[in-house]
Amino acid sequence: MTIAVDWVVLDIEGTLTATSQVHVVLYDYARPRLGPWIDGHGDDPVVADAVAQVRELGGLSADAGTDEIVRVLHGWMSADQKIAPLKTLQGLIWQRGYAEGDLTTEFFPDVAPALRAWHAAGLRLAVFSSGSVAGQVASFSRTTDGDVTGLFEQHFDTVNAGPKREEPSYRTIAKGLDAEPDRIVFLSDVPAELHAAAAAGWHTVGLARPGEPFGDADFGPHQAIASFDELTLERA
Numbered sequence: 001m002t003i004a005v006d007w008v009v010l011d012i013e014g015t016l017t018a019t020s021q022v023h024v025v026l027y028d029y030a031r032p033r034l035g036p037w038i039d040g041h042g043d044d045p046v047v048a049d050a051v052a053q054v055r056e057l058g059g060l061s062a063d064a065g066t067d068e069i070v071r072v073l074h075g076w077m078s079a080d081q082k083i084a085p086l087k088t089l090q091g092l093i094w095q096r097g098y099a100e101g102d103l104t105t106e107f108f109p110d111v112a113p114a115l116r117a118w119h120a121a122g123l124r125l126a127v128f129s130s131g132s133v134a135g136q137v138a139s140f141s142r143t144t145d146g147d148v149t150g151l152f153e154q155h156f157d158t159v160n161a162g163p164k165r166e167e168p169s170y171r172t173i174a175k176g177l178d179a180e181p182d183r184i185v186f187l188s189d190v191p192a193e194l195h196a197a198a199a200a201g202w203h204t205v206g207l208a209r210p211g212e213p214f215g216d217a218d219f220g221p222h223q224a225i226a227s228f229d230e231l232t233l234e235r236a
């Protein structure tokens, strides 16, 4: 499959990394650290704002303590609800984890060679993930394929773009990239995300990676591939 575009926008979980990299490695790392992080960073306005959002969205009282907040956050993680204040707090914890060498991102084997080839061919790379921008950048800074942060020009999350399954988020990103929608391709493992991107006029490619949650999914009108090796991208 060959597609000619200027921008390649990539999802992370299920597209660049195995789902277990997020749900097991990263979630297990964040889980016991949420409470201590909240207690240790009460002066950080980002943390204070996230905590206030957890109280509101989690139906807690305004004076709910850290234990109650952590219980809500753990519940969201168990249900894999990618709610913005949870992603913000996780991102801060992961940022520290990568900086201290506790965490390393493992990409699928086809990913780093493809990213480097597309970048070398003049394609511009960006990310759209539910993971916070801080978490995205940190996770690219220390991978089994080295530091790949320099390959990416822009990062989008549910805070600066919006929900991944809603068309307006993709219009916001296209504006941020200063690109016409038909000059952008979105790569994701989640059909509902691809539907939203296609509704905004983007090219779409589904990742049906064997053994992943969406490995056998019905990608409908979207072309589906099992590996980046099956995809040729050219600069428009």
Ligand SMILES: CSCCC(=O)C(=O)COP(=O)(O)O
Binding pocket: 011, 012, 013, 014, 022, 026, 082, 087, 094, 128, 129, 130, 131, 132, 135, 136, 139, 164
């Ligand atoms: C270090 S970013 C981790 C990714 C993450 O937290 C996540 O929820 C992945 O969601 P995606 O939208 O990339 O499927």
Ligand SMILES: [Mg+2]
Binding pocket: 011, 012, 013, 014, 015, 188, 189, 190
């Ligand atoms: Mg995904």
